[in-house]
Amino acid sequence: MLSQEEAFARIRLLRSPNIGPVTYMQLLARFGDAQAALHALPDLAGRAGRPYEAAAEKRVQAEIVATRKAGARYLFHDSPDYPGLLAHCEGAPPILTFRGDSGILARPAVAIVGARNASAAAVRLAREFAYGLASAGFTVVSGLARGIDGAAHTGALAGGATIGVIASGIDIAYPPEHGALQERIAAEGLLLAEQPPGTEPLARHFPTRNRIIAGLAAGTLVVEAAPKSGSLITARLAGEMGREVMAVPGSPLDPRSHGCNQLIRDGAVLAQSVEDVIELLSGFDGVPGSRFQSEGKGAEPQVRLEEGAEISIAHLLTTAPIAVDELIRQSGTNAPSVQMALLELEIGGRLVRHAGGRVSLA
């Protein structure tokens, strides 16, 4: 059981400048807990040559009050309720806020996503797939957007369980017309948010929200999506995580089908029926049946740091991203030392982390 002090320190640590999910986990691994990490932060940042101030305690207190007021609670990465599949993703959110029944996170989940301006036929398909999959015991995960997302949640609520992952804080309804649906999901299913309460849904929050949707599910089903749409990004994230990627085909004469058809050409499994999805996901054991280009990212390995690792590797870095593995090779030193140096640079605001374990100077 997490002490109130440590829970507070964790929230404060994650809300502090330049601390992303990867740095947060590395700091916890390095210093044992968030309280110790917070204590060490000014010194770490100082080595990178810039003054540093962690998140203000008052702001964190206000966040915790707002979370409670919204009827929400915190879910930490090491809670028994924290979903195992999500925990295995690179950059998984170390802290989530939720409303509703976190117990449904234990059930097998499938994500259903798609276009906001979907055709009536696709909306019907999304509802039918979601209803059938929820009835079969799957939790249907989606993003509460207009169109396919909303239909997926509605269908799933009629058949069983659903999880809504929102890009805003847990206390903000977005899109506004889905306010009632969001309340219903919080009451009958589970509502999840990575951003702290009061956060408006900004454009940059949507890709990180999409990665949670893909990360929660054994597979992602795209129902209708234009080329280059956000739903396709979710599908590609699922592929990169080594999850199943499925798509519902459509006529080439309808441009709204082109995204899904292209996904299938790229190796996603064509899903015609609920049975197709169940057949694929029932056999899911971490190795996807879809041939979608997946880079099969596993969990970040836990890093054990040697005391006194203080080498500077800033001179090896440029603004062009480079793989940390390559950096370790080029540095001629050991991995924990390089990770520690990167941590210092990051907290000092001089490092940017990119997908695929790559880093660059800010």
Add this chain to the structure above:
Amino acid sequence: MLSQEEAFARIRLLRSPNIGPVTYMQLLARFGDAQAALHALPDLAGRAGRPYEAAAEKRVQAEIVATRKAGARYLFHDSPDYPGLLAHCEGAPPILTFRGDSGILARPAVAIVGARNASAAAVRLAREFAYGLASAGFTVVSGLARGIDGAAHTGALAGGATIGVIASGIDIAYPPEHGALQERIAAEGLLLAEQPPGTEPLARHFPTRNRIIAGLAAGTLVVEAAPKSGSLITARLAGEMGREVMAVPGSPLDPRSHGCNQLIRDGAVLAQSVEDVIELLSGFDGVPGSRFQSEGKGAEPQVRLEEGAEISIAHLLTTAPIAVDELIRQSGTNAPSVQMALLELEIGGRLVRHAGGRVSLA
């Protein structure tokens, strides 16, 4: 250049009882030419214990007159015009009749097939795919049926070359409402028939016609097809021949799409556009990019028979089909001797040849 006598003998040999394409080719290989094979036939058949009479000369003469009257000519398996891809198929027709420009057989070909009761959208797609592919230099092969076939021919004629393969004799228009289209194909493209003139299109002629369509083309594109339809058989034949299998997807809400969607689930390449087809077929070198279950049948190996091979293997056979390879192993003798024995049984009407090089007692 084939002598008139030998051409006559070839036609007579192929029209004789119990002589299918495989037996025909084996007899030609065994006896050097059709005249010698015809001479040997009664004796061969006698060994199987039944009297034998080759096709009547009068009937063959009448056929040749009818072929000429229809404005058609014969195409033999060893003619320079005989299409190379078709020649490599198991049981390729050793003699075809044709009207039109046999020169277009030399161009790369793509088959476009689909449902007779196709949707308006699918008919439009078939026409557009055919027009685009013909314009790009492909010969579009189809079967002149209502629906997708007719649209494919029409689109191809507007853009370039087309080949119509009919299940009847070359002098019979089927279906009747495509009589004008058939004449146009004979005038501007190429019309092919395996059956002799005067043959009505019987149900059993369609699968063999479908195998010619698949065999002429580097790949077969199915535009719209119900599950278990003839178009799917053509696609599966193409897959078994090691050719590309492509399908145009459609909404799961339209049952007419289910055949194509299932083909894609089984490994056919999803084709959304003319460019998708060209991209796939331009790289075709005998090894298909589609993962459609193909058994990669090549040409039947030429068999050299030893003189005096007279063993009886009838006792090894039952009415259940068995692979000739297995028969050779079980017989304890060599392949040419077994082939010769099978030839005798077949001509005697006691053997049936099945797909995949299997045989059984009649």
